[in-house]
Amino acid sequence: MEGRRSGVRSAVVFNPAKLDDPDDLRVVLEKALAKAGWPAPEWHETTREDPGRGQSRAAVDAGADVVFACGGDGTIMACASGLVGTEAALAVLPSGTGNLLAANLGLSGDLAAGIAVAIEGGRRRLDLGLLKGGDEKRYFTVMAGMGFDAQMLGSTSETTKARIGWPAYIVGGLKHLRDGPMRISVRIDDRPPMRRRARSVLIANVGRLQGGVRLFKEAEPDDGWLDIAILTPRTVGHWAALGWAVLRRRGRVPRMETYRGHRIQVSSNRPQPRELDGDVIEAGRTLQVEVQPRAIWLCVPRPEDSDDLTYDVDAASERGERLVQQ
Template sequence: MLLPGPVPQGGHVTRSAVIVNPSKVVDLDERRREICAALAAANWPEPLWLETTPDDPGCGMAVQAVAEGVDVVLACGGDGTVMAVASVLAGTGIALALIPSGTGNLLATNFGITRDVRAALDVAISGARRRIDVGVVEGADTVTGHPGTFTVMAGMGFDAAMVGETPDDRKRRFGWVAYVVSGLRNLHRRRMPLRIRLDGGRWMHRRASSVLVANVGRLQGGIPLLPDAAPDDGWLDVAVLTPRDITDWAQLAWGVVLRWGRTPRLETFRARRVEVLTSRAEPRELDGDVVAPARRLMAEIVPGALLLCVPAERG
């Protein structure tokens, strides 16, 4: 079980690490010069520079950073890099800063951190630090043995199939819009017969296209699927999508975008532990990264486990 660590006192940083995914950066040398120059200007020591590999999206690098005694880790990559680093930093009290460089950048988007590198570095250097919750999914361990951790949301069904079928080159070229093509292709996907249980209560039976278990509420493109979700309230917000055809999908989409009082074909719940069981193995994803298909998705919230660098409030 992940446990929250103490919030560091004071703003002095004795050591930092940059964990970068080279495949998400056009000019790696220039990015390194830019980051190191900004940290030096803030009187931060030279950072530990660690690059991810195809076999390790960032977990092993984060373990090394923790062992080196850093105060802050700057994750420069996409959602997969952030998820990997967060899975290690959760519970350590070491702050995570985001330098968005991927396609979705869902955690950064939910906190108003843009792809502007200079602005993101300003948040890391002089922004506030906020404790946020993380979700842990059983049976979704990473390659280094750390639990399947998500900061934004876990999904099963349509959303995971859509993410898994979107080629990396298309994501690099078109950004989050690249998901639209694979999304349209999966609109006729069979719904999942499933059972869902919240906090050990009674089992509810549904036929759903997708189940999303969220820590925050915005999807790619800033779509407010769960506008009441908060990253530090100690709850998981659950969305069960049950459209049967194209018409249902259209009504659901308009309901979400226009924020109707009751969106057709969308049920929402709130819980600290969520269990989903299906009749067949289904695609699953954590923060936009596909994990092994399975017949179950079991997620639990860990309140205040991750210390995140966020924009300072303007007053």
């Protein structure tokens, strides 16, 4: 799936709540694709009932080779879920607040650069996490969590996020620093269960959080593993020490245990807040997930050296600007 190709069929799944001007996106994207020799894409708007999964699956069924996901991490997660088991590639055009998948993969938030990346044909297989339980399969690209992180997300208003960006999550989290811990059991693969009094359990496909904070040093989105953090702070002072150690990015982080695994089950003595990729889901007593290795194709920059996964964001943006100019 390498190399720039003409005549590639595509579709756009967009969240209108995350866009200032959907018509402007349509004009810019269709102009760039036409210059690259691609047909005009199909357009699918997300809804409250279906945030992108059904739309991306319908796009593939109609023959799309590339599905552009334009929205926040929730939109990207939903679109990725619809592409599991297909050969279509996901192209990320982030427009939300967190944009954690884009940040972890070095994808630019610049529209022109995102379009150029998709057209140039770089592709990379991406692992997904699968939430077990329930009738419908639910996947995540970034992270699943139980406890404090879900409380923080649920207490962060959309208005505050729109005004100050990702620091809004800190405001939401301050409301719950003094809440009591969960009594949990954590089982990783076939190892014996671990019992803890924890504030939060994070199960991650990538390593970085909001603001570029690196929580998991070894996490890669295509390594076939999920990374687990069990946070056990009891006081505001504990939270401060934990946060400072994470920000320093070296040495042991107090009140945090980290593990790696393929199958993880977290069980609590009572229902707890839960989240997938920044979207709060129904509370539950368990969080059971497993990794789905190399589940989808993702559009990524083509590095100059095939052994080097870095690239020049500004150069990609310049190439994209040439595609959208008159």
